[in-house]
Amino acid sequence: MKKECKKDFERMSEYLDGELNDDICREIKSHLRHCPECRECVDSLRKSIELCKKVAEEEITADMRKRLRAALRNCFASEQS
């Protein structure tokens, strides 16, 4: 991996999160225009981040919700007494 590629590889998440200043962003964008490997790297990383965010949702089951609330009611009551 070239020195420039490694530098961008290290700060790719900050780049994707918009946490770098404008000058650095411009520098990375310019590098990405000329480097297909880094472009592929940033694209695959972006895609996997988006995928994780979409798939992540969980919902507590009705049974579990009932059990949790009953347990908490008991705990709250005994804490208060």
Next chain:
Amino acid sequence: MDAMEKIVGRYEDRIFTFGLKMCGHLQDAEDIAQETFLNAFRYLKDFRGETKLKNWLFMIATRACIRKRRKKKCEPDYEISLDSFIHEDGSDGKYEIPDWSDDPSDNVMRAELKKIIDVAIQKLPHKYRLVFNLREIEGFNTKETAEILEISTQSVKTRLHRARLFMRDEISKQYMEGRAQ
């Protein structure tokens, strides 16, 4: 008590999801949710509103997850090195990341992807998993995550980047293996 019931109603799904993503077991997730709300009930009078209620609850939930891990005497955490993602040929490698289908009828594909991602999250070392779940799944920003975990923003950024690279590796590997079968 009424206030606490409202808090439980509003945040139980989020705290439960966090517990499940951290521990990987329904029973553990339930224990974490219970411990989180019980501690919130105990200390609600001390909550001064300097931080958002949601952030405060996640701070409590994070501590519950850390305690749970200590009790279970899990394997010690290990560091994820950036160099481990650089291949012998000097490249970052080739990755195949599947597309997410917004079509609700594509349930099988969705279930498979969910399984791949859940397994990969469980493979993350604990301290990276905490940051990944808070930032990526729960949507806290870098500063909020640093406050919840009581670490520096730079540590959050470093851990998140490594966790993301790890996840990309795992997702691509599992997906390609699944397709080959």
